[in-house]
Amino acid sequence: MAIEDPSGQYSSVVTTLPKSPTGIEGFDQVTGGGLPTGRPTLICGGAGCGKTLFAISFLVHGAVKFDEPGVFMSFEESSDELAKNVASLGFDLPGLIEKKQIVLDHVKVERSEIEETGDYDLEGLFIRLGFAIDSIGAKRVVLDTIESLFAGLVNQSILRAELRRLFRWLRDKGVTAIITGERGEGTLTRQGLEEYVSDAVILLDHRVTEQISTRRLRIVKYRGSAHGTNEYPFLIDEDGIAVLPVTSLGLSHGVSAERISSGIARLDTMLGGPGYFRGSTVLVSGTAGAGKSSIAAHFLDAACRRGERCLACVFEESLAQVVRNMRSIGIDLQQWVDRGLLEYHAARPSLHGLEMHLSRMHRAVDRFRPSVVVLDPVSSLLTVAHETDVQATLTRMIDYLKMQGITALMTSLTHGRNEQEQTDTAISSLVDTWLLLVTLESSGERNRGLYVLKSRGMGHSNQIREFLLTDHGVELVDVYAGPSGVLTGSARVTQEAQERAAVLVQEQELDRKERTLERLRAAFEAELAALRAKFEAEQADLAIGIDENRSRAARLCADRDDIAQSRGADAPGSGNGRKQKGRV
Amino acid sequence: MEMTDIRASVASSGVEPSHDVQILRLYIAGQTPKSIKAFANLKKICEEHLTGKYRIEVIDLIQNPQLAAGDQILAVPTLVRRLPEPVRRIIGDLSNTERVLVGLDVRPAS
Numbered sequence: 080m081a082i083e084d085p086s087g088q089y090s091s092v093v094t095t096l097p098k099s100p101t102g103i104e105g106f107d108q109v110t111g112g113g114l115p116t117g118r119p120t121l122i123c124g125g126a127g128c129g130k131t132l133f134a135i136s137f138l139v140h141g142a143v144k145f146d147e148p149g150v151f152m153s154f155e156e157s158s159d160e161l162a163k164n165v166a167s168l169g170f171d172l173p174g175l176i177e178k179k180q181i182v183l184d185h186v187k188v189e190r191s192e193i194e195e196t197g198d199y200d201l202e203g204l205f206i207r208l209g210f211a212i213d214s215i216g217a218k219r220v221v222l223d224t225i226e227s228l229f230a231g232l233v234n235q236s237i238l239r240a241e242l243r244r245l246f247r248w249l250r251d252k253g254v255t256a257i258i259t260g261e262r263g264e265g266t267l268t269r270q271g272l273e274e275y276v277s278d279a280v281i282l283l284d285h286r287v288t289e290q291i292s293t294r295r296l297r298i299v300k301y302r303g304s305a306h307g308t309n310e311y312p313f314l315i316d317e318d319g320i321a322v323l324p325v326t327s328l329g330l331s332h333g334v335s336a337e338r339i340s341s342g343i344a345r346l347d348t349m350l351g352g353p354g355y356f357r358g359s360t361v362l363v364s365g366t367a368g369a370g371k372s373s374i375a376a377h378f379l380d381a382a383c384r385r386g387e388r389c390l391a392c393v394f395e396e397s398l399a400q401v402v403r404n405m406r407s408i409g410i411d412l413q414q415w416v417d418r419g420l421l422e423y424h425a426a427r428p429s430l431h432g433l434e435m436h437l438s439r440m441h442r443a444v445d446r447f448r449p450s451v452v453v454l455d456p457v458s459s460l461l462t463v464a465h466e467t468d469v470q471a472t473l474t475r476m477i478d479y480l481k482m483q484g485i486t487a488l489m490t491s492l493t494h495g496r497n498e499q500e501q502t503d504t505a506i507s508s509l510v511d512t513w514l515l516l517v518t519l520e521s522s523g524e525r526n527r528g529l530y531v532l533k534s535r536g537m538g539h540s541n542q543i544r545e546f547l548l549t550d551h552g553v554e555l556v557d558v559y560a561g562p563s564g565v566l567t568g569s570a571r572v573t574q575e576a577q578e579r580a581a582v583l584v585q586e587q588e589l590d591r592k593e594r595t596l597e598r599l600r601a602a603f604e605a606e607l608a609a610l611r612a613k614f615e616a617e618q619a620d621l622a623i624g625i626d627e628n629r630s631r632a633a634r635l636c637a638d639r640d641d642i643a644q645s646r647g648a649d650a651p652g653s654g655n656g657r658k659q660k661g662r663v
Numbered sequence: 664m665e666m667t668d669i670r671a672s673v674a675s676s677g678v679e680p681s682h683d684v685q686i687l688r689l690y691i692a693g694q695t696p697k698s699i700k701a702f703a704n705l706k707k708i709c710e711e712h713l714t715g716k717y718r719i720e721v722i723d724l725i726q727n728p729q730l731a732a733g734d735q736i737l738a739v740p741t742l743v744r745r746l747p748e749p750v751r752r753i754i755g756d757l758s759n760t761e762r763v764l765v766g767l768d769v770r771p772a773s
Binding site: 187192194200207211 | 735752
């Protein structure tokens with residue numbers, strides 16, 4: 080499924096070949112304006128491929144939108160059946176018939192009722208068709224499925240000659256016609272109608288691969304006009320047929336410098352302030368239960384709070400489930416749904432083929448005109464298609480959203496240890512901001528961590544943050560980054576407690592030492608006081624002793640002088656010597 | 664044979680409708696050799712095999728195109744036996760008398 084843009088090819092062709100718009104979404108784009116005006120186009124395909132619906136859409140849109148009345152000649156379904164079948168698409172055939180905008184003619188060919196004998200022609204059919212065309216001035220004609228005639232009439236050579244004449248006649252009439260044909264074995268139509276219709280041939284295909292059905296459309300031939308030759312996926316739903324719009328990969332979309340909040344204040348900070356760029360594409364990838372949807376819910380909640388319209392395409396949960404789950408983290412999404420700001424599209428991936436999903440999203444975007452789109456999770460699309468297809472589809476989607484200036488947030492589930500799955504890497508080049516949610520396993524528990532893997536055009540944090548889901552939303556906290564590595568969860572809490580304990584122990588030790596010192600000082604001072612007391616006591620005693628001795632000596636001296644005086648000593652002071660001599 | 668001739672013979676059998684009367688309508692588109700041949704063949708077959716028990720209307724779709732849808736006409740000439748039921752259609756110039764008689768339930772299919 081390649082991507083191409085025929086827009087540059089047909090601009091010059093339009094002037095040479097007039098085209099009649101079908102009003103079928105996407106088809107007019109692919110063909111550069113619709114079907115060739117005034118010529119018959121063959122639409123072929125297997126049973127149930129949507130031929131009749133394509134044809135009736137062409138007719139009804141012609142009558143309603145382009146003021147071109149039309150004739151529907153049905154060779155299979157009766158008018159009543161047809162009216163009922165298309166009523167579900169909102170086409171009011173009886174009303175249009177009433178207003179003379181459409182004529183329905185059911186041509187019944189019952190072989191059992193018909194006997195053929197001899198030569199005939201189909202002038203009756205021509206007259207009938209001509210009358211119908213003239214009665215309302217029809218510009219468009221559908222013959223559905225003219226091949227039924229081959230079952231009703233025996234003489235095939237007459238039939239073939241008459242069909243050839245019919246197509247020429249249609250061209251002469253100048254009506255834009257659709258002829259439908261059943262697909263044959265090895266040929267486009269069972270009866271080789273492609274031989275007669277040489278202007279444009281469109282092939283519709285309805286194939287089922289691995290129980291998933293996909294409708295595809297291919298322009299086999301479009302004489303005089305450039306056209307895409309690829310298969311274009313198309314879908315049929317309650318809004319009718321839509322051919323998958325082909326978007327170009329031209330990077331010509333405008334960019335906005337406006338930033339919008341992710342809804343999580345700390346995450347905005349990690350992104351360098353105000354949040355994501357408006358119109359950018361954000362990928363949130365992570366393992367199961369990592370909190371991808373919660374990040375998405377925050378983003379939706381924030382956008383709705385700003386009064387912006389949001390579209391969420393979820394592939395794994397119902398709306399009720401999402402609302403309930405997000406309520407548990409304190410986000411009330413129901414209020415936004417009620418106010419018409421938030422629209423949910425929940426569909427199992429296996430419900431449709433990939434293209435169908437894409438075109439449904441496309442349609443929803445076109446109708447709802449949101450400013451924010453969330454796809455949750457894109458990885459589940461891998462269950463219905465191969466990686467290359469998913470990649471191509473997402474590329475288209477992202478491109479489309481970018482061109483519309485819509486901010487997109489996609490989540491992607493990764494498995495196991497390999498955090499960056501191939502899908503992620505495949506689309507990562509298209510993504511502007513890539514958030515990676517990791518689970519950090521240690522000491523018997525899993526904790527969530529968030530990195531900003533890349534974010535174009537903003538100075539973003541290179542730090543991992545621990546990601547907590549609380550009853551009031553997502554909280555980002557710093558992880559413990561210490562000598563023993565990155566710690567989260569209870570390990571972080573434990574580590575923090577341990578650190579607090581260590582500090583406490585240190586404080587206590589200091590306290591103890593201080594007290595010891597104090598005690599020592601007190602002891603020292605007590606001892607000092609005691610010593611001083613003792614010293615003072617002894618000092619006093621000694622002083623008294625010294626005084627006594629001194630006074631005794633003085634008295635002794637005085638006594639001797641007295642004695643000497645009394646003995647009449649001849650020389651003061653020699654008395655002693657004399658006395659000693661005298662004694663000898 | 665002229666167009667007016669065909670028209671003149673429309674009510675020629677002149678019988679009232681009843682259960683054994685064949686009400687036949689021949690649809691043609693203008694005075695073509697095929698139409699003229701078909702009318703001649705029809706008249707001959709009726710006169711030979713349904714004497715007095717038939718009525719033929721000829722409808723020219725060129726003049727009354729609105730009547731084509733009502734009787735589910737595609738091919739011309741087409742002979743429609745409207746009565747008795749069931750409605751039978753025989754297309755072509757009616758050159759094979761046997762097949763016409765089978766078609767009109769006059770003779771069982773062999």
